[in-house]
Amino acid sequence: MDGLVAFWFVLWLLVGAWSGYTMWQLSGLGDTVTSSGQAIGSAGQALRAVGKVPVVGERPGELGRQVVATGADVADRGQQVKSELRQLSLLLGLAIALAPTTPIAGLYLPLRLARRRETIELRQALVRHGDDPGLERYLAERALHSLSYAEAHRLHEDPVLAVAEGNTRPLADAELARLGLTRSQARS
Numbered sequence: 043m044d045g046l047v048a049f050w051f052v053l054w055l056l057v058g059a060w061s062g063y064t065m066w067q068l069s070g071l072g073d074t075v076t077s078s079g080q081a082i083g084s085a086g087q088a089l090r091a092v093g094k095v096p097v098v099g100e101r102p103g104e105l106g107r108q109v110v111a112t113g114a115d116v117a118d119r120g121q122q123v124k125s126e127l128r129q130l131s132l133l134l135g136l137a138i139a140l141a142p143t144t145p146i147a148g149l150y151l152p153l154r155l156a157r158r159r160e161t162i163e164l165r166q167a168l169v170r171h172g173d174d175p176g177l178e179r180y181l182a183e184r185a186l187h188s189l190s191y192a193e194a195h196r197l198h199e200d201p202v203l204a205v206a207e208g209n210t211r212p213l214a215d216a217e218l219a220r221l222g223l224t225r226s227q228a229r230s
Contacts, residue, residue, distance in 0.1 A: 047150050054142045062135020065127060072124025076117045083113030161221050168218075172225065175208075182210035185217035 086109030093103020194201035197212040
């Protein structure tokens with residue numbers, strides 16, 4: 043299960059990073075818009091220069107001023123677009139990475155940490171009280187609650203009766219195995 047959760051996290055982190063990177067690359071359009079605005083501004087400057095020629099008149103100069111102003115607006119907007127696309131790329135990448143992973147982390151991680159803590163405590167109990175019949179019975183009763191009936195039945199014809207009669211070893215070992223522990227780990 044840990045491997046599956048890790049795969050899920052890595053998958054969505056990669057998808058989020060790739061999406062953010064792709065969107066970041068689109069921010070280059072802002073530079074294109076800025077360059078276009080600067081080119082428009084240059085054309086306006088040329089028209090303004092033509093308007094200074096006495097024979098032509100003021101109309102090209104006025105048009106040149108309008109074109110220069112429009113070019114400056116386009117160039118400014120290009121920089122805004124670039125900045126906004128970069129912000130969007132970061133937000134999009136984070137949203138794609140976090141949306142599917144946060145609920146899993148919020149549910150799985152606390153359960154996983156609790157199980158780890160439980161396993162550590164049980165390992166310590168095995169080291170200190172490995173031959174204690176009370177611990178053996180405790181493990182067997184836990185097995186009755188955690189194993190399916192079919193699994194418990196494979197270990198003993200009547201698992202509840204087995205615990206009542208003190209035949210707890212197979213069920214206790216099954217519970218240890220379910221938690222990833224063995225009696226040999228307790229001795230080492």
